[in-house]
Amino acid sequence: MAKDLHTFLGSVKEKPIYFETVKREVDPLSFETAAILKHLQQQKRNPIVFFEKVKAVNRGPSIFPLVDNLFATRELCALALELPPEKAGLALSLEFSKRENDKIEPVLVEKGKAPVKEVIIKENDVDLTKFPAGRFHEMDVGPYFTMTDIMRGEGGFYDVSFVKHLILDKKFMTVSLHYTIRKHLLYILEANEEKNRPTPIVVVLGHHPAFFLGAGALKELGNNDYETIGAFLGEPLRLTPSETWGEDFLVPADAEIVIEGEVIPHKREIQNPFGEYSGYYQPQCLMPVMEVKVITHRKNAIMQQVFPASSGHFNLGSIPKEGSIYNEIKKVAPEVTGVYLPHSGSGRISCYVSVKKRREGDAKQAGLMPFLLSGQIKYVVVVDDDVDIYNEQEVLWALITRLDLSRGVDLIKNMPRYDRVLIDATRPLDRPFPAKNTVPREVMERIRLSDYLS
CATH class of the missing domain: 3.40.1670.10 (UbiD C-terminal domain-like)
Structure with missing residues (x-):
């Protein structure tokens, strides 16, 4: 069985330390999911949280449940890569670095055998306001998606990156590509805009967490991220033809939800304020705009999000860099x-x-x-x-x-x-410096609290 979000949740949902379910209806647009996650964070609890009943942007009930916190602890990230939780320190970072340098070729799956094609929504039936997108911080200007985008660059490579989207209406949303950060996707967009042509784009709102960890790998522009993601999954990423472009643009077959669209050349709309990873609001700015063409999803799809400026958001920024930095420092x-x-x-x-x-x-x-x-x-x-x-x-x-x-x-x-x-902040070696206090190691190893405390 191919790895997907359902298989991963099934492997952890029986462990309360890793998984909690909210059965009562919540409203993401009114900050309720954010408040629950923030309360857990303040209590030093960081389980995956599955929201069974959620309101959609249009204020009706969403057909999708919502899940967050899949990256909230290093232990969860280790489990996503099939490492034991006790390997969540440097070992996790080094395993990440190893996998980002590996590649596994993806495999093609017929549309009829791709779970993400079980429901196909086109043309006038497309409606982004039916999703349970939310606001996270008090000044957030509107409902956002916070997962990954896919574009295809010159030469045929696929680039997968985390990008947020502000929903503007039923068919349009911003694409948050900042000129100061220079994500690879921005280079692809600019190359198309120079030729005055739209840029095909796919938004993935749920997959196995290893898919998204692979998307965070520090690879060069031109790398085929589908191959890198396969290395993180430990198996070939299954792909299937898109509805909009067919085999010219392949999409993840085992995703929960895929949104296909085009970034309109030279069109910009106002986005933000939005509470970002720094703990401060990102100011109002102009961002590219995408028009949604098709939405496909599983019959039992779960929408995934990342709570901005949370431990999961921080881990997605840190773990991909640590192993690479360690290896580069080691050289010198x-x-x-x-x-x-x-x-x-x-x-x-x-x-x-x-x-x-x-x-x-x-x-x-x-x-x-x-x-x-x-x-x-x-x-x-x-x-x-x-x-x-x-x-x-x-x-x-x-x-x-x-x-x-x-x-x-x-x-x-x-x-x-x-x-x-x-x-x-290291001890000096060129002058006397006191020794650090320690309890003798052999005694610490010999003494077990269970032998002395009931």
């Missing part, structure tokens, strides 16, 4: 032992690096690399390998007790987007 600084992009930096803006320091200068050499590998990272903190970089309290302890302000802080000016800060 073999003493590196770990890389983590913490949630306090939205999984994108700050980076913690641990090193087994052997000489002065090791920390700075390792700490400079993340700036060169990610245009979003603004702060790098380097610590010794006796500090757990996944425990922010330990990182702050190292920064407060080990940082020498006179030589441990470097401001790097005139870099793209903004200046950067490198902090060396």
Whole structure:
């Protein structure tokens, strides 16, 4: 059986730590799903949340249930890649890095055997307001989809990226491609607009979580992302001809919901404000517009979303980068032992690096690399390998007790987007420094609490 969202949910839904169901009707447009997710987040609980009954944008009942939080913990991301939860630290990042360099050729499935073709909606029956799209933060201007888009570039490659869409009416929505971020999809759109032609686009609103983790892989423009996603699934991605373009544009056969459309050349509409990953509202701006041609979905389709500025959103930004950054640092600084992009930096803006320091200068050499590998990272903190970089309290302890302000802080000016800060919070090796308190390891390993506490 091919991997899809249903198979994954079936594997975790019997475990309350990973899965919760909301049976009472909720209204995403009135922030109710966001409030439930926020309450769980504040309680340090991050299960997948399945909303059985949801209102649609048009205020009627949605035919689709809604699911969120599939990426809310590193353990869930590990399970999506069939790793044990205890491998959710550096092992997960390195497995991600390994898979992003692998490829598995997709396979073609006849339309009649593709689950996503069980229901086909065309022409006047197309209505985006029947979806349970919602608002997430108080100033959000309207209902948004928050999953992935697919475009096909010159030469036939498929590019898959996370993109949000503001629903404008039954058939039209914005396509959030910012000129400052320069997603690959924007290059494809611009190439078509230069020739004054529409850009075919597909929106995927649900699939196995490994599909979306693969979409986050840091690949070059021109990479066939369908092949990369297959490596993350651990099996060939099944594709089927689209309704609009046939075999000229293949779509994921096992998706929950696929929206086919065209980006209208040179047309722009106002989008935002929208609460983004940084914890701040993205301001009003003009964005491209797509016209929906066809919607296809499974008979029992589930619509998937990602709650912006949540732990799942942060993990989708951090895990794809960590393994790649680690491997690149290792080439020039073999003493590196770990890389983590913490949630306090939205999984994108700050980076913690641990090193087994052997000489002065090791920390700075390792700490400079993340700036060169990610245009979003603004702060790098380097610590010794006796500090757990996944425990922010330990990182702050190292920064407060080990940082020498006179030589441990470097401001790097005139870099793209903004200046950067490198902090060396490692122990000095060229002068005396006290040893760290520890309980003897052999005693810690010998003592089991179950033997002493009832």
